[in-house]
Amino acid sequence: MTDTLKPLDIDTVQAFVRVADFASFTRAAQVLDTSQAAISLKLKRLEERLGYRLLERTPRHVRLSPQGEHFIIAARALLNAHERALGSMSQNAPRRLVIGISDHVAGADLPLWLSRLAAYDPLMILEVRIASSRDLIAAFDRNELDAVIVRNEGARQDGEVLVVERFGWFASPTWHHTPGTPLRMATMAAPCGVRQLAVRALEEAKIDWVEVFVGGGVMSVGAAVSAGLGIAALARRVAPAGAVEVSESFGLPRLPVSEVVLYSRISDERSRETLRALSATFRGVLER
Missing domain, CATH: 1.10.10.10 (Winged helix-like DNA-binding domain superfamily/Winged helix DNA-binding domain)
Structure with missing residues (x-):
């Protein structure tokens, strides 16, 4: 030859x-x-x-x-x-991977992650659920999900930290705050971990605030920000296009960092390979 x-x-x-x-x-x-x-x-x-x-x-x-x-x-x-x-050559049923991704993690990069997974393993059936980190962790503990990628909102230490992100205060470029009045905030409904860290930071800084919009997901909160209804605590990746970080200009408290963590109970090697591909994709995008 x-x-x-x-x-x-x-x-x-x-x-x-x-x-x-x-x-x-x-x-x-x-x-x-x-x-x-x-x-x-x-x-x-x-x-x-x-x-x-x-x-x-x-x-x-x-x-x-x-x-x-x-x-x-x-x-x-x-x-x-x-x-x-x-x-x-396999007599087994098609593999199904059920993954939960936190709404505060997914953002606009979700199509990229899904396309990478589809290219990596074209025979796999992928089921993705988007919800709050707290709800996804609860579903994972009930064995309803094979793996979750969420924000670490507690003392749990059994996950793999994919990346650490910092949050900021984002608003529309045309948004104005009148001194002496409560800070107008757009948030997700309780018990959202990001909402909790934002409220805690404002209360420790003794800044009065008022809730003017409550969204069912990050996309709706971003829409409220773009519409000029108020400010929101968001990771830069999921902030709406055109929004600006206003922490310094309005003297707002620095928000803490947040760990993006992977929890998995996957045991078969092929699915573990697929999950490694997802983790690598997350790291590459989140660290940009």
Whole structure:
């Protein structure tokens, strides 16, 4: 067999696609449960096998080369065909992964996370529930969910911390506060953990406030902010487009950091791989 006809190694192609998906050797290594050095070696061998560079690497960025942009289409098709071939040999029912994601975590990046998961495991049935962190933890403890990604609102220490985020006070650029009057706030309904930390911060700073809007989710609270109804305590990722951070301009108290935590009871290896892909995607987006 000539070198031209030598088959490509599936694991090596998979490593390339994961690096491309996450734009990171570190994240790809986390997903594949291996080392960054092992991923780098696989990419080097694949590029040598193909005879051209697939990735352009700098100390801060990883992106596809023009040849890599072309090759990744075939690479994804190869991985999908491989997954389907393995699936056709299995007598088991399709795998279902039921994941809960906190409303304060999901935000506008949810479509990206879902597309990454679908590309990673095309045979998996993914069920996602969006709710408050407190409700999702309760459902997880009742064995209703395989895994949850939530904000840590208590002393629980049995989860994996994905990232630590800081909250800020966000308002419409046209919003004004009249000195001497209560601060007008848009919040989620109690018992929301983010609402609690915001109220606690205001009361410790002895700032009077009044609730002018109560939303059933982060999207509705963001809409109230954009409409100029009041300010809201939000992570920067989930703040509505165009909103501005107004802590300094209005002398508002600094809000504490919040841990985004993964809890999982998944035991089968393939689902654990999928969950590692989700975790790596969250880390990559949340740390931007």
